[in-house]
Amino acid sequence: MIKTDKLTKGEIIWNSVIFLAVTVTALEAPYSFTFNTRIQKWQLIVDGIISLIFLCDVVYHIRQKINKKIVLKTSRKRNKWWFLLSIDILASIPFDIISYMLAGSQGVKILNLLRFFRLVRIFRITQIVSNLTIVPKSLRMIIYSTSFIIVVNILSCSWHLINKSGTGDNTTDYIMSLYWTITTLTTIGYGDITPTTNAARIFTMVVMILGAGFYGVVIGNVTKFIADSDKHKEQTREKMSDLLNFMKYYNIPERLQHNVFSYYHHLLNKRFTDNDNTIINDLPQALQQELKIFMNIKLIRGLPIFKDCSTSCLKDIASSLEQKYFGPGQTIINIGEIGQEMFIIGHGIVEVILSDGNIVASLHEGQVFGEIALLKETKRNANVRAQSYCDLYKLSKEDFLTIIEKHPELKESMEKVTMKRSIDRKSSDRATNTKQNQNAS
Numbered sequence: 001m002i003k004t005d006k007l008t009k010g011e012i013i014w015n016s017v018i019f020l021a022v023t024v025t026a027l028e029a030p031y032s033f034t035f036n037t038r039i040q041k042w043q044l045i046v047d048g049i050i051s052l053i054f055l056c057d058v059v060y061h062i063r064q065k066i067n068k069k070i071v072l073k074t075s076r077k078r079n080k081w082w083f084l085l086s087i088d089i090l091a092s093i094p095f096d097i098i099s100y101m102l103a104g105s106q107g108v109k110i111l112n113l114l115r116f117f118r119l120v121r122i123f124r125i126t127q128i129v130s131n132l133t134i135v136p137k138s139l140r141m142i143i144y145s146t147s148f149i150i151v152v153n154i155l156s157c158s159w160h161l162i163n164k165s166g167t168g169d170n171t172t173d174y175i176m177s178l179y180w181t182i183t184t185l186t187t188i189g190y191g192d193i194t195p196t197t198n199a200a201r202i203f204t205m206v207v208m209i210l211g212a213g214f215y216g217v218v219i220g221n222v223t224k225f226i227a228d229s230d231k232h233k234e235q236t237r238e239k240m241s242d243l244l245n246f247m248k249y250y251n252i253p254e255r256l257q258h259n260v261f262s263y264y265h266h267l268l269n270k271r272f273t274d275n276d277n278t279i280i281n282d283l284p285q286a287l288q289q290e291l292k293i294f295m296n297i298k299l300i301r302g303l304p305i306f307k308d309c310s311t312s313c314l315k316d317i318a319s320s321l322e323q324k325y326f327g328p329g330q331t332i333i334n335i336g337e338i339g340q341e342m343f344i345i346g347h348g349i350v351e352v353i354l355s356d357g358n359i360v361a362s363l364h365e366g367q368v369f370g371e372i373a374l375l376k377e378t379k380r381n382a383n384v385r386a387q388s389y390c391d392l393y394k395l396s397k398e399d400f401l402t403i404i405e406k407h408p409e410l411k412e413s414m415e416k417v418t419m420k421r422s423i424d425r426k427s428s429d430r431a432t433n434t435k436q437n438q439n440a441s
Contacts, residue, residue, distance in 0.1 A: 015125055018057060019146075021050045022121045026150040029115045034157035035170045039100045047096035054092035054118065058085065084124075091118040122147070151214070155207060156181040163200040185211035240264065259328075259389050263347060293318045299346060299393065305368060305417045306410070313407035320399035326386040333384035339373020341396045348390030353383040362387065372418055374400045375411070 024046065031037070062085075095115045126143060156177040160166065166173035180193045184207050195201040243264070247257050280288050296318035300306050306314060321344070326332055332343065335355055345367050352361040352369070360382070363369055369384055374397050404411040 014057075014060075015128060017053060018121055019125050021053050022118050022125075023146055023150065025050060025115055025118045026122070027153055029118075030154050030157040031174065033113060034160050035174070037170070039096055043096050044100055047094050050118070051092050051094040051097075054088065054121075058088045058092055061085070061088070084120075087117055087120050090114065091121065119150075122150070152178065152181050152185065155185070159200075159203065159207075162203045163195060163197065165196055181207070184208060185214060187211060263389060263391075289319075296321050296393070300344060303344065303366065303368060305371065305414050308413045309407065309410055313403065313410055316403045316406065317395065317410070320395055320403065321393040322396070324392045324394050326390045326392065328386055328388055330386045331383060332386060332390075332392070333370055333380050333382070335380050335383045337380050339370055339378060339380050339397070341394050342368060342371040342374050342400075343384075344368050344393040344395070346391040346393055348392075349387040350390060351385050351387050353385060355382075371414060373397065375414060375418065 028043070028046075032039070032043075065081075093114070126147075156174065159180055160173055160177040166176070176193060183189050183193075184204065187208070189208075195204045240261075243260065246252075247260070252260075280291050283291070293315055297311075297314050300317060300321075301314060306317065309317070323346075324343075326348075332350060333339070345363060345365050347365055350363050350369065351359050352363065353359050363384075370380075372378060373380070374395070400410075
C-alpha cells in the first residue's frame with residue numbers, strides 16, 4: 001500500500017468529524033442495547049446528525065471515485081469496494097429514529113444492533129492514519145485512548161448481558177461492569193466480582209487472555225509515546241555528560257569549558273537539535289539549500305532591520321547569508337577600510353573599539369553591525385573584534401544591492417533603523433557631555 005505524506009486540512013477535519021460520530025455511537029449504542037433504555041429526544045437529534053454525516057460521506061466517496069475515474073481492475077477489489085460501500089450505507093441509516101417510530105414492535109432490538117456497523121469506520125480511519133508517513137504524536141495518542149475506552153465500554157456491557165446479575169439500577173450496574181472489565185483487563189482481578197454462569201466464566205477467560213495482550217500493547221505504546229516526546233532532551237543530556245567527562249579527562253581550562261558549553265546552550269535555544277545539518281544530509285543538495293534558507297529565516301525574522309520585510313524578501317536575504325566563525329581576539333572589521341558587508345551575530349560577543357583603544361560597545365547574539373556600509377560608501381570608523389567564540393552571518397554589499405532592487409522595503413527599513421540609532425547615539429553623546437561639563441564646573 002502506498003503511503004501518503006499527509007492529509008489535506010479538509011480531509012483531517014472531515015475524518016475527525018467521522019471519528020467523533022463513531023465514538024459517540026460506540027459509547028451510546030452498547031449501553032442503550034444492554035440496559036434497554038428508553039430513547040430520549042437528544043438521542044434522536046444526535047442519531048439524525050450522525051446519519052446525515054455518514055450519508056454525506058457515502059456521497060463523497062462515490063463522487064471521488066467518479067471524478068478521479070478510479071477503475072478497480074480486479075474482481076476482488078470491486079467486491080471489497082462494494083462491501084465497504086454497503087457497510088457505509090447501512091451505517092447512514094438513522095436506526096434510533098426508526099426504533100422510536102416502531103416502539104413496541106418486534107425487531108426493534110435488532111435495529112439497535114445494526115448501529116454497530118458504524119464501528120467499521122474506526123478501522124477505516126486507523127488504516128488511513130497508518131498509511132501516513134508522519135503521524136503527529138497527539139493524534140496517535142487520541143486514537144489509542146479512544147480505542148481503549150470503546151473496547152472497555154463494549155466489554156463492560158457484554159459482561160452485564162452474559163453474567164445476568166445486577167442491582168436493578170442501571171448506573172450502579174454499569175459502574176460495577178466497568179470496574180470488573182478494568183480489573184480483569186489490567187490482570188489485577190480483586191475477586192470481589194466473579195462469574196456466576198458457565199457462559200460468564202468462558203467470557204471471563206477470553207477477556208483475561210485478550211487483556212494481557214491488549215494491556216501490554218497500550219502500555220507499550222504509551223511508554224513509547226512518552227519516551228519519544230523526551231528523546232531529544234535525553235540525547236542532549238547524554239551529550240553534555242560525555243562532553244563534561246571529556247573536559248575533565250583532558251584537563252581543559254575553565255575558560256575554554258565555558259565557551260564550549262555556552263555554544264551548546266546556543267544550539268539548544270536556537271535550533272531544533274545540535275545536529276540540524278546531519279538531519280538533512282541525506283536529502284538532495286537542492287532541498288538542503290532550501291531548508292537551510294528557512295533555518296536562516298528563523299535567525300533573522302525577529303531583527304529590527306528585517307521586521308517589515310516580506311517573506312519573499314527574507315528568503316532572498318537568508319539565501320545570501322554566509323556563515324563565518326571567529327575566535328577570541330580575532331579582528332572582524334578594521335578601522336579605515338571601505339565596508340563591503342554587514343554581520344549578524346548568531347552566537348558570541350564582539351567588541352567595538354575606537355582608534356584610541358577604548359571599547360565603546362559590546363554586541364551580543366541577535367544584534368547586527370556594519371550595516372551602514374551597505375547603504376553608503378564609507379570607511380569603517382571603529383575596529384570590531386571577537387571577544388568570545390563567535391558564529392556570525394555575513395551579508396555582502398553586492399548581494400544587498402541585488403536584493404533591494406526586488407525588495408525596496410529592505411532599504412527603507414534599514415535606513416529607519418540606522419537613523420534611529422544615529423539619533424540615540426547623538427542624544428547619548430549630548431547627555432555625556434552635559435554630565436562632564438557639570439562635573440567640571
